[in-house]
Amino acid sequence: MKIAVDAMGGDFAPQAIVEGILMAAKEFNDLEFLLFGDESKIRKALGDQYTDGGKIKIVHTTEKIDSDDEPVKAIRRKKQASMVLAAQAVKNKEADALFSAGNTGALLAAGLLIIGRIKGIDRPGLMPILPVIGKDNEQFLLMDAGANADCKPENIYQFGLLGSYYAKFVQGIENPRIALLNNGSEATKGSELSKKAYALLEEDSELNFTGNVEAREILLGAADVVVTDGFTGNAVLKTMEGTAMSLLKLIKNQLLSGGLKTKIGGMLIKDSFSEIKDTMDYSKHGGAVLFGLRAPVVKTHGSADKVAVYHTVKQIRKIISSHVIDDVVKHFDEKNAQPVSQNEQ
Structure with a gap:
């Protein structure tokens, strides 16, 4: 190779x-x-x-x-x-x-x-691999994460097809769950783009489409593949990266600026803190595929x-x-x- x-x-x-x-x-x-x-x-x-x-x-x-x-x-x-x-x-x-x-x-x-x-x-999508919090070695795919700021419903549907193939043949997930990123779980929620993309995804019987998913749920393993337009996907990706870095910095500052008991506690959880840092470190999960x-x-x-x-x-x-x-x-x-x-x- x-x-x-x-x-x-x-x-x-x-x-x-x-x-x-x-x-x-x-x-x-x-x-x-x-x-x-x-x-x-x-x-x-x-x-x-x-x-x-x-x-x-x-x-x-x-x-x-x-x-x-x-x-x-x-x-x-x-x-x-x-x-x-x-x-x-x-x-x-x-x-x-x-x-x-x-x-x-x-x-x-x-x-x-x-x-x-x-x-x-019609359009390739940018597909990063992201960690599922609280589940060792589990990951999910986000597509599109920035290749196409403006999308048609057909593009998002194709992202679902591509993501499903990748999850099945590369990650070994037999029947990948595909979800559409939206501002509510109901099928009637979202923009016209979301509603039309939902209909296309739901219509394809070969896809294991589970419906809409909210941004707060995706890191918890709500789906194996989360699809959306590139503008939304990129904003969500950067928000997650920024939040992760900010939280780690906040915890570190609190441990260093606290009293003796806080510092002792920090020493006791040092290994666990390193594990959390590794989980949230994008570099450990590979790159983004232009699929x-x-x-x-x-x-x-x-x-x-x-x-x-x-x-x-x-x-x-x-x-x-x-x-x-x-x-x-x-x-x-x-x-x-x-x-x-x-x-x-």
Whole structure:
């Protein structure tokens, strides 16, 4: 399995990217990496662990896409950018998946313009994996988390299909529960977009659609896949991240600023506090999949460290091994090949 890596994307590139790749390469013998970026900087980060012709290969380029670049223009004008060349490698079947910590909009544009979307999928969605609180090793998917600010009901319905496939074939959930994020559990609640998306999801008998779910319930494991439009999903995701960081900071400050009894109590719960921090740490749950493209494209946080990179690579390995993209492509090819009835024309 070969992963094309945008080694220059992210706040701490290429150092954090390379360190995470080295961690993954050490653990997984079946992975190879194509690192696209400035060869001198990548070699320096690799140090004496790099050997020509090994599992890690460098494709030199000095051009990169910056965080403030306009996505589509950057992809079209910066033909030698590390992200563009990595996407091209996937398109040309030189690699099985694309990984980047860079500009999210540019990565989506590279996926759409270079790799291409699955026939029958109107818009790929950004799908992060999030923890279920109070249940060890359980997770849920949120889709879309920012790729499409404006959505149609059909887009949200397709997010349900894609999320269901991922949960089943990558996470091993036999009959994934799909829920629509809304401001109430009743079917009649929400905007016109929500009501129409609800009807489409409910109509598909192949989906285990459980109805609406409120934002306060999703971290408690109310569904395996939560679908919504990209604007709402991104707002919810950032609210959860901000709340988690604020709560951890508040608890830490209280423990440090309290009296002797508080400090002793803090020492006693130190291990439990570390477990809570690990549960809420996004870096331990992998990256966000741009799902709906013809190959795996995975984005990790721009501020990702080597641990986040390692876990994202581990996730990509699982996606490639599951052949979930091939399965989705086959499903929609067969669906599009079905004759259209006169009632649907």
